[in-house]
Amino acid sequence: MRVLVVDDDPISLRLIQANLEKWGGYEVTTARDGREAWELLQGEAFPLLITDWLMPELNGVDLVRRVRAADRAEYTYIILQTAKSEMTDLVEGMEAGADDFLSKPIDLNELRVRVRAGERIVRLERELSNKNARLNAANQRMRADLEAASRLQQSLLPPPVLHYGNVRFEWAYRPCEELAGDTLNVFPIDDERVVLYALDVCGHGIPAALLSVTLSRILAPGADTGLAARGSFEAVTHLARPEAVAADLNRQFSIHSAQRQFFTLWYAVLHLPTLELTMTGAGHPGPFLLRSGDEVETVAPLDPPVGIHREYEFTPQTIRLRPGDRMFIYSDGLPDAFNADHEQFGVARVLETLQKSRGRSLSECLQTTIDRVTDWCRPGIPQDDISCLALDVGQ
Template sequence: MLPYAADSLEPRSGQAPIRRVLVVDDSPLQLKILSSMLQRWGLEVSQAQSGAEALQVCDRLRPDAVLSDWMMPGMDGLEFCRRFRTQCGERYGYFILLTSKSDKAEIARGLDAGADDFLTKPVNAGELRARINAGARILQMQRQLSATLGRLQAAYDAVDRDLRQARTIQEALVPRRSRRIGASQVSLLLKPCGHVGGDLVGSFSHCERSVGLYSIDVSGHGITSALMTARIAGLLGGDFPDQNIALERIVHGTLFRPPEEVARRLNDRLVADPGVEEYLTMAYAVADLDSGKVELVQAGHPPPLLLHAGGGADFVGQGGLPVGLIPGARFERLSLQLRPGDRLLLYSDGITEALMPDGRQLDLAGLRALALEVQGQGTEYLDDLFWRLTQRTRSGVRLEDDVSAALLEFGGIQA
């Protein structure tokens, strides 16, 4: 449907997309003829006899459409069109070039300069009206699109603000990146690849003789995964031991539940939730800081890396089932012995699956080599590990998955 009636340029309903038209021609006669046609159709017409004058008029009136002669002394129609496009910015104006040229190469030049349409001189009234109607349809669609994009941008900005706040909340799930317990130390690293992520690391302790630490990776990315990590953080938090499912209250104190039981409890809770399709992988360890004995469970998570004080490193574990995927799943307990100076690294697959410049993943062998070359202790060690990883990846500092790690540095029995 045309935005104007067939015998005039009056809008059928609402405000017409084209109301103000600028006519540019160095011929006073042509200006008079074209202006008369347009005014007869109810349009507001302005005139200019040169490109420079036309730019001044455009700056003042912002016309909806322009009819400009191609051949003019000084600034021709092509140059005027280019400057008009620059001057208009985001507010689009329909531009018609008046020309006697019909060569395809010349028409291409006009289109490259920013012209929307062409009219051959002398101008036919019926053809001019048809071109104006075509321009009105295009402007109407363009302005509707701009309005839609504006609403989308506003919605995006609102979501972006919410996601930034969500990131702040998620960062609060790891309030302390490092904590010293006796002669040992636990350090944490959490680097979401987007605003929020599905990785979670943490530690908790009810005394100076033992500590629990975990690395968790929820399936998927984004808000849903982040909500799941928030829920898990509440179940394994250290600030409220009474709510921590890894701790058991007894008459004379608190004990750590066996790691495999913690994984089973988490699995039962997640499987029982209706409508929740997400699952998680987890490496969870409990360390006796007097003896150096560590008991852990590997539930579908990458195998923990044991870095020996005297050099070398070994991976621990063979895999296991993820948590929340299969009802009634059972998990196996692993045990290892730490020596003073040993380090235990729990990490997410965002490290081992990081893509290298040749398209291959870093993999376990690459992580072992990377971990052995990193220097420093505590958070300095983890920050250096992350920095070196970003230098090796195909995309530089931008990683395609969340990266997280928890590091236990065993200092031996404190004197």
Template sequence: MHSEAFDITTAGSPASAPLRRVLIVDDSPVQLKILSVMMKRWGFDVWQAESGEEALELCRQVMPDAVLSDWMMPGMDGLEFCRQFRAMSGDSYGYFILLTSKSEKGEIARGLDAGADDFLTKPVNADELRARMNAGGRILSMQRELTRTLDQLRQAYDAIDRDLRQARTIQEALVPERSRQFGPAQVSLLLKPCGHVGGDLVGMFGPNPSGLGVYSIDVSGHGITSALMTARVAGYLGSDFPDQNIALARDATGLPVYRPPEEVALRLNDRLSADPGVLEYLTMAYLTLDLGTGRVTLVQAGHPPPLVIRADGAMHFIGDGGLPIGLISGVSYAPIEITLHDGDRLLLYSDGITETELPGGGMLNQQGLAELAAECLDARGTEFLDDLYWRLSQRTRPGSVLSDDVSAALVEFGTRA
């Protein structure tokens, strides 16, 4: 094994940047000498090896920028050396030229499959060799620039990923508890973003012991923009500060009271549609429940029809759509009224459930949701919602993941709640 160095800073050579270290491999001492003289004259740092085994040992010590290797050598030939060189080079790419007398297309294909970048026919022409080395230098320069760019992208991705994970933690804080008892009623929540963050939101509040409010919201789109919108809406409907909740007012005694759901939808629509910088809109199902009578007043603003589950297992959907919130100013919303009796349940949900794609094509739809709910009737509260979500995930296409955010709010009324 031989190592001969040449200071390229004094050579004025084309090897001044990406391609400096060159390994020449040939079992012929004469060929080694000829090629080494040419390469050193052009300013390259030159290493020599007389066999593939010797060359690999040298590469383990110093990875060359380029390799000129004879194809036909005793023991390990140039083809096998090329394969092993590629296997050990990892992220450090070296330009590999095979020196050969072979010119058949099939042989050239074998060389390319082994990892060779270029070929030179022996005896080597100096001008052609220099041109191939210049080409190799350009390729290495692009490869290293791409590597630097990839490293920068990875750093940017890591930073974004950290921010998104923190954003997910913040969004999860918008639903601080999954279940709460309000006298004879229990409300349970489910929120499953399809990415780090999502555009779905569910919530509940009950500052007045005579009733409660429950909402299910789905912001258009996905990702960060939608998540920012959910955070904004959560501030309008938060439970921690009743005076800032647009669904609440104060009566003459100062006690918090619930505004009619249709008024809440109107107030929220006016706020969002008046902002010219907001392009997103949202669908919403929002209800108030009178805990003394079981009377539910609900508004449906473009949200999927809520599912009523009676104590005897009978089910039906209520509502006929309505306009989403934030699209058009001055829209009015009509209330829907039903009464829950002992053991009845009411499920609000996002279209991430009913629009789940099935293996045979098509979507789950309302009928499929009713079938899933029927399979979960023995469960209550969060157990019902978790069972529903698990069964939904089993209905998707094999190996796929849910492509939309999934959320739900379950209201259970009466002594069996």
């Protein structure tokens, strides 16, 4: 270990140097005053510094202060030699940044004990620094992996704006972490019917995100595996029945399985010529239907989340949309958001925000809702993923 010894007394300087070299394991460099020591410290690293207090040019306490003020990659353990014994002097030395003291005249046994103690501290600090470096590298790799996974997850979402027939679809998506348990999609299954769904996996983080991605792949149109992995006619027929899709997923995923996860699902099929919407709500918040007038309808979910009961017959519901109608399907991250006073944003505020934005475009309406919930949570952030899928029927 490299040691810098500083003392304007050549006898003391030689005594410390000779004994450190005799004990072995120390590479000793000497300086005759604080200024010379400071110049050496500019170009070299010394894990252990033993310095006298009273010296010309730059005294030991001022040298300690300079060392502590410098931005050094490695910690320097400092032993301050002093003949001072007043408590105020010792306090001054400690406040300057000294780690330990060595009384003058030098006692070789005391010198050896204090140097060995300093050496142990330096080695522990190095081990901690190395562990922190490895941890930071691992965190950086993990962060890069999460960012890549987040990009992959968001690539599975639909285009931001879709038109089918006279119906416009838009969505908003705000994960509370890098990865989300929410997902949604809109896609046609034939020339007359469009599937739209939103789901929310219970929990947060990687497990919820993995299931969310798995479900989005299972439900994807034209997937080689999953619900659409069958003949074209059979696949379309199956995907067009919301209750059958929910039942199929319920058989594949269960809270009683090893994953112990379940999810809410709102799945619907829109028949474009008639604007008839057939849907199944499995534990997902009931969507708001804002009619072309001031009328508001809430489609309450009739069924429990997918995965709760092993065998369950899900219930289809049917409504007919009209020109000028808007529908908003949202996850519970909107109403369940808490402010600093632990008050929920609530369903009523969600509806109020949507109604006040009725005259704006769909994208403005969705952004206003997200912004209001985000502001509600300040100085924190929304505690859950937020997703909202909206449709607007043209006049």
